[in-house]
Amino acid sequence: MNKKALIAMSGGVDSSVAACLTKEQGYDCIGVTMKLFQNDEIFLSGEHTCCSLDDVEDARSVAFSLGIPYYVFNFKDRFREDVIDRFVSAYVSGATPNPCIDCNRFLKFRKLFHRARELGCNYVVTGHYARIDYDSLTGRYVLKKALDPSKDQSYVLYSLTQEQLSHVRFPLGDMTKEETRALAEAHGFVNAKKHDSQDLCFVQNGKYGDFIEQYLGKKFPEGDFVDQNGRVLGRHRGIIRYTIGQRKGLGLSLPAPMYVTGVDPVQNTVTLGFHEDLFSRTLTASDLNLITLDQINRPMRLKAKVRYRQPEQWATVTQTGADQLQVVFDQPQRAITKGQALVLYDGDKVVGGGTIQNTGLSQNSISDSLE
Numbered sequence: 250m251n252k253k254a255l256i257a258m259s260g261g262v263d264s265s266v267a268a269c270l271t272k273e274q275g276y277d278c279i280g281v282t283m284k285l286f287q288n289d290e291i292f293l294s295g296e297h298t299c300c301s302l303d304d305v306e307d308a309r310s311v312a313f314s315l316g317i318p319y320y321v322f323n324f325k326d327r328f329r330e331d332v333i334d335r336f337v338s339a340y341v342s343g344a345t346p347n348p349c350i351d352c353n354r355f356l357k358f359r360k361l362f363h364r365a366r367e368l369g370c371n372y373v374v375t376g377h378y379a380r381i382d383y384d385s386l387t388g389r390y391v392l393k394k395a396l397d398p399s400k401d402q403s404y405v406l407y408s409l410t411q412e413q414l415s416h417v418r419f420p421l422g423d424m425t426k427e428e429t430r431a432l433a434e435a436h437g438f439v440n441a442k443k444h445d446s447q448d449l450c451f452v453q454n455g456k457y458g459d460f461i462e463q464y465l466g467k468k469f470p471e472g473d474f475v476d477q478n479g480r481v482l483g484r485h486r487g488i489i490r491y492t493i494g495q496r497k498g499l500g501l502s503l504p505a506p507m508y509v510t511g512v513d514p515v516q517n518t519v520t521l522g523f524h525e526d527l528f529s530r531t532l533t534a535s536d537l538n539l540i541t542l543d544q545i546n547r548p549m550r551l552k553a554k555v556r557y558r559q560p561e562q563w564a565t566v567t568q569t570g571a572d573q574l575q576v577v578f579d580q581p582q583r584a585i586t587k588g589q590a591l592v593l594y595d596g597d598k599v600v601g602g603g604t605i606q607n608t609g610l611s612q613n614s615i616s617d618s619l620e
């Protein structure tokens with residue numbers, strides 16, 4: 250059995266402990282960090298920490314302490330094309346993307362896989378909190394939630410294929426974050442107490458609109474805020490600054506709280522509604538990846554998530570085409586958003602997922618969606 254593993258090391262504590270556990274399990278390990286961008290190329294200050302020299306040095310220090318080789322791979326061109334360009338394109342088209350999923354899909358589990366093969370490694374190891382099992386009855390690999398529900402990252406991994414799942418290892422899937430940090434401290438890792446990264450790595454201070462305008466070298470025009478009936482309520486600062494469910498930062502004086510319920514790039518309008526207007530029971534999704542089965546041949550009762558931190562919700566799922574699902578939730582869901590990921594669960598197993606394309610959220614109120 251080939252027990253040579255490529256360890257994706259970000260410089261954080263999770264990937265460091267993943268490397269440690271993999272080596273202790275007898276694998277011949279190589280540690281790597283993906284260089285995804287230069288800060289000045291995407292308008293970040295020198296103090297921004299992601300992909301910084303400090304991260305590289307932390308990863309290198311851990312690799313040295315473990316006695317494993319360490320390299321930095323330059324993936325900047327792929328990251329720009331597969332993550333940043335997709336992120337920008339989605340916002341311009343009125344959708345709200347999830348670039349972390351794209352980074353996993355195109356960089357960690359595609360580009361890095363190819364590099365692992367070139368180096369003779371049969372496995373890629375990351376510090377994600379998730380688990381992989383093999384179901385001998387179906388002959389399929391299964392992606393499962395982490396044992397610690399507070400750290401579970403299965404939502405952002407739904408795009409893994411059977412081939413990838415057979416060559417991926419998630420050593421932290423059975424651990425809590427506290428156990429991970431304790432193990433890092435016991436081994437004297439320099440990053441044992443390092444804070445987790447919270448922000449999107451290539452956008453500073455969460456100012457997505459400013460980043461997109463700088464990246465494209467153009468200003469997005471102002472347009473009208475309109476209500477559910479098309480009545481003009483004021484002026485917006487460019488559609489790229491708004492997403493479904495948003496209430497803050499509208500810059501309007503309104504008699505009651507209103508929320509973004511629609512973004513129309515063709516008409517250059519942002520539709521506002523009240524809280525009850527955010528709810529819908531239905532959505533369609535495409536760009537599918539199914540894990541536990543090849544296709545959904547009949548309506549299935551599953552639980553579904555439409556955003557990372559959302560608790561799963563019961564729904565009926567029907568495959569309506571080779572690359573399309575229709576989902577009808579038992580209860581109306583708040584702010585289902587085009588461009589976000591739909592992920593389906595059967596207990597602790599990830600059935601699969603896709604990208605949300607359309608929702609029942611429109612000019613209709615919750616009462617309409619329940620008809």
